[in-house]
Amino acid sequence: MKRKSSKVLSTETKRKFIKKCPTCGEDIEKVYLSNGDTFITECRCIERQRELDEINKMANNKKLIIQKNKEQCGFSKRDFEDTQTKIILNKGNIDPYNKLIDYANAFNENTSIGFYLFGSPGVGKSFLSKKVMAIVLNHGFSAYITSVTKLMKDIKNEMKVYNDDTFRKCLEVDLLVIDDIGTEKPTDFDKAQMFEIINSRYENKKPIIYTSNLKIDDIKMKYDDFGRIYSRIVGSTIQLTILSPDHRIEVE
Ligand SMILES: Nc1ncnc2c1ncn2[C@@H]1O[C@H](COP(=O)(O)OP(=O)(O)O)[C@@H](O)[C@H]1O
Ligand SMILES: [Mg+2]
Numbered sequence: 001m002k003r004k005s006s007k008v009l010s011t012e013t014k015r016k017f018i019k020k021c022p023t024c025g026e027d028i029e030k031v032y033l034s035n036g037d038t039f040i041t042e043c044r045c046i047e048r049q050r051e052l053d054e055i056n057k058m059a060n061n062k063k064l065i066i067q068k069n070k071e072q073c074g075f076s077k078r079d080f081e082d083t084q085t086k087i088i089l090n091k092g093n094i095d096p097y098n099k100l101i102d103y104a105n106a107f108n109e110n111t112s113i114g115f116y117l118f119g120s121p122g123v124g125k126s127f128l129s130k131k132v133m134a135i136v137l138n139h140g141f142s143a144y145i146t147s148v149t150k151l152m153k154d155i156k157n158e159m160k161v162y163n164d165d166t167f168r169k170c171l172e173v174d175l176l177v178i179d180d181i182g183t184e185k186p187t188d189f190d191k192a193q194m195f196e197i198i199n200s201r202y203e204n205k206k207p208i209i210y211t212s213n214l215k216i217d218d219i220k221m222k223y224d225d226f227g228r229i230y231s232r233i234v235g236s237t238i239q240l241t242i243l244s245p246d247h248r249i250e251v252e
């Protein structure tokens with residue numbers, strides 16, 4: 001049903017006046033077609049309403065995109081709860097926190113730098129990464145968090161069914177978080193997969209946030225026979241250390 005009141009279709013046989021639109025004053029008519037169909041003409045108000053509906057639908061689409069990105073971001077229920085938890089700030093995390101939140105708020109298509117978050121277990125490295133992700137996701141960007149262990153398991157499972165969704169997601173999302181790098185014992189296959197992801201994102205200037213209990217130099221020793229992964233990480237991240245709350249800040 002698409003027409004203008006003024007337009008006459010070739011199959012039109014007759015028109016019957018129904019009423020004038022009280023708002024815009026255009027005639028609203030009933031149109032009869034040769035095949036027996038009829039329709040009611042539209043005034044400009046109805047066209048305008050259609051435009052508004054269209055705009056509304058697009059606004060809803062952005063909501064849909066955000067919702068879809070959230071569904072696919074790798075968060076567990078607990079992770080979603082963490083993003084709602086009010087952060088406790090202390091001397092050990094306030095500086096990294098401020099840097100990360102500024103980063104998240106400014107995140108855009110051209111953001112290429114990521115972070116290497118180093119610190120002891122439990123200081124909130126993953127927690128902060130999830131806070132960053134929540135902001136980035138709410139701004140309409142895609143993000144995905146995974147650990148190396150989970151990533152390798154997923155990639156192997158998916159290869160069996162010829163489905164490379166996780167791998168592709170790791171290459172394509174706007175922000176990738178690789179949580180807890182260095183805790184696993186990577187096989188040669190794992191190392192090759194990791195290099196491919198890290199290198200592809202490096203080449204395409206897409207950011208990665210890493211969290212780790214290992215100093216970055218230890219990653220080189222443990223993970224990287226050739227120093228290739230190490231050099232990509234160093235070349236594409238800001239290194240931040242998160243200290244435990246009771247830790248005195250030492251000036252080096
Ligand atoms: N600054 C913080 N404020 C509030 N809760 C925190 C904070 N840091 C950590 N937590 C809580 O402690 C838990 C463990 O932190 P997590 O980020 O997993 O540590 P890490 O990744 O450094 O080992 C989180 O699930 C979170 O609920
Ligand atoms: Mg963690």
Ligand SMILES: [Zn+2]
Pocket residue numbers: 021022023024025026043044045046
């Ligand atoms: Zn009207």
